[in-house]
Amino acid sequence: MLTELSISNLGVIPRTTVELSPGLTVLTGETGAGKTMVVTGLRLLTGGRADASRVRTGAEQAVVEGAFSLTGLSEEAATEIHALAAEAGAEPDENGEYVVSRSVKSTGRSRAHLGGRSVPAATLASLAGHLITIHGQNDQIRLMSPDQQLAALDRYDPRIGESLVAYRDVWTQWRAATRLLREKTEKRRELAQEVDRLRFALQEIDAVAPAAGEDDELVSSINLLQDVDALREAADSALVAIDGAPAEFAESAGNEAASDLVGKAAASLTGASDASLQQLGAQLESVASVLSDVSAELGSFLAGLPSDPSELERSLQRQQELKGLTRKYAPDIAGVLEWRAKAERRLNKIDTPPEAVEELKREVATLEREVKTRARELSSARRRAATELARDVTRELRGLAMPKARLTVHISEQDPGRDGADVVELRLAPNDALEPRPLATSASGGELSRVMLALEVTLSSTDKGATMVFDEVDAGVGGRAAVEIGRRLARLATHNQVIVVTHLPQVAAYADTHLHVAKNVGDVAVTSGVATLTLEERVEELARMLAGMDDSETGRAHAAELRDRARADVSALRQELRA
Numbered sequence: 001m002l003t004e005l006s007i008s009n010l011g012v013i014p015r016t017t018v019e020l021s022p023g024l025t026v027l028t029g030e031t032g033a034g035k036t037m038v039v040t041g042l043r044l045l046t047g048g049r050a051d052a053s054r055v056r057t058g059a060e061q062a063v064v065e066g067a068f069s070l071t072g073l074s075e076e077a078a079t080e081i082h083a084l085a086a087e088a089g090a091e092p093d094e095n096g097e098y099v100v101s102r103s104v105k106s107t108g109r110s111r112a113h114l115g116g117r118s119v120p121a122a123t124l125a126s127l128a129g130h131l132i133t134i135h136g137q138n139d140q141i142r143l144m145s146p147d148q149q150l151a152a153l154d155r156y157d158p159r160i161g162e163s164l165v166a167y168r169d170v171w172t173q174w175r176a177a178t179r180l181l182r183e184k185t186e187k188r189r190e191l192a193q194e195v196d197r198l199r200f201a202l203q204e205i206d207a208v209a210p211a212a213g214e215d216d217e218l219v220s221s222i223n224l225l226q227d228v229d230a231l232r233e234a235a236d237s238a239l240v241a242i243d244g245a246p247a248e249f250a251e252s253a254g255n256e257a258a259s260d261l262v263g264k265a266a267a268s269l270t271g272a273s274d275a276s277l278q279q280l281g282a283q284l285e286s287v288a289s290v291l292s293d294v295s296a297e298l299g300s301f302l303a304g305l306p307s308d309p310s311e312l313e314r315s316l317q318r319q320q321e322l323k324g325l326t327r328k329y330a331p332d333i334a335g336v337l338e339w340r341a342k343a344e345r346r347l348n349k350i351d352t353p354p355e356a357v358e359e360l361k362r363e364v365a366t367l368e369r370e371v372k373t374r375a376r377e378l379s380s381a382r383r384r385a386a387t388e389l390a391r392d393v394t395r396e397l398r399g400l401a402m403p404k405a406r407l408t409v410h411i412s413e414q415d416p417g418r419d420g421a422d423v424v425e426l427r428l429a430p431n432d433a434l435e436p437r438p439l440a441t442s443a444s445g446g447e448l449s450r451v452m453l454a455l456e457v458t459l460s461s462t463d464k465g466a467t468m469v470f471d472e473v474d475a476g477v478g479g480r481a482a483v484e485i486g487r488r489l490a491r492l493a494t495h496n497q498v499i500v501v502t503h504l505p506q507v508a509a510y511a512d513t514h515l516h517v518a519k520n521v522g523d524v525a526v527t528s529g530v531a532t533l534t535l536e537e538r539v540e541e542l543a544r545m546l547a548g549m550d551d552s553e554t555g556r557a558h559a560a561e562l563r564d565r566a567r568a569d570v571s572a573l574r575q576e577l578r579a
Helices: 036-043 075-087 121-131 135-141 145-157 159-187 188-208 214-226 228-243 247-253 257-269 276-306 311-328 333-350 356-399 445-459 481-494 534-546 553-578
Strands: 002-008 015-020 023-028 063-070 098-103 110-112 117-119 133-134 404-416 420-429 467-471 497-501 513-521 526-532
Touching: 002 036, 023 036, 023 117, 023 481, 036 063, 036 098, 036 133, 036 467, 036 497, 075 121, 098 121, 110 121, 110 553, 117 121, 133 356, 135 145, 135 445, 145 159, 145 356, 145 420, 145 445, 159 188, 159 333, 159 356, 188 333, 214 228, 228 257, 228 276, 257 276, 333 513, 356 404, 356 420, 420 445, 445 467, 445 481, 481 497, 481 553, 513 534, 534 553
Parallel strands: 015 526, 023 497, 023 513, 133 467, 467 497
Antiparallel strands: 002 015, 002 063, 063 098, 098 110, 110 117, 404 420, 513 526
């Protein structure tokens, strides 16, 4: 449920905030007052397209913010919303509500936020699918498309959804197998050439047999081999200085070893009676220990130096072999190995022996039979639901001042597609004597509005906690039909939040909450704001809507009577539904 809506600098609305309640909320006001901007703001919150032309003249950006409560929603819907929010890193506020905002700059850039986190507009659209539905006159046009009519039928019966999921699973497998078979049979020459190229490449890589990280190790090894003589000389000189020359060279070396000298100095000082000299002697012993460690490491270093003069040549040759691969397949050996793995997977996929192709043909045939079986099951479920949906919508239409109208749901067959093998078409007949005709060619604007409302009332009969917005869906309707539209919207609002933009006083009279959009035309600018009307103010607004008679006692009396009758009707209706 939408609990609060704030709009800044959107169209003629400089700034307004309204608190929204459960039940039926109507939004009225004179033409051009800004009612459309409220719906535009709601569409922005649901991830709709951002239009810079909607930013108020002179403002840098327009901002719309809404707070959504999950109270009343089904556990399944609430879980889905929490999961979507958590994935985006969003959190509910201290009231347990999710705050959604959308800003549109005058330059055209827009930003969306959910629970304090920046998110793509598509995330808001996904969230809105569980929270709010907006019906406008464009939605009436979309209702005439076969896809929308099919979706309406599938929404009517949850069992269709189960059959549809099972069908799509098999259909996806069948499509993938069919595509693979076509690829293997229609592109044999190209695939054979690709197989040869891949085999040659794999053989070339395997002949070299590179190891991961080998190219980097070779660089280090070659650098070492190229400097091995200088490194050996430096380490050997240091070792002689520390430990002295070997015995066979001791006489020619002449100088005494550093370790021996340090040892003698340490012995001299540690045997002295002065404490400070003893301390210095202890430090020299530490130096002697360090020299011993360095000597051991130098010995290990010298022992580990390569002594084979041909090793450098072998390493350089190996490096050239690896470079031959990195020139052709990837910048480094890690990339070459990754390329090889992909090439092997691709080869295994396309290098299929004849018997495997025959097996694939049998698999495609089996999946095709299963697709047709699943499609028949799905069609049966839809045909059963079509009869019931037609009956329920017809009953609603006859309560909407179309006493003889009859809606039928016609289903024809086509080749299996993602949504099955059914083409659904809603048809309308003015009476039982006439043949039903497609909505697109038979329904007037007012009739189409009533069909859409009848559908929504029927489809939403089991919904709870949802927010539904109707933007002037009562256009072209009046008289008794308008009263019936008001009654059905009130009934729909028993377990849901319904927000209606209307010009009809008969509809507005049924509201639990009445919002009024007022326009102020100044010398420099036009501004609008949204206010919640009191019971007395509602009477004045209804009188204005009836015939511009808000300054007439007769008009106000008529409006008060309309309001009181509607309130009594709503009370009786909801008591009946809750019983």
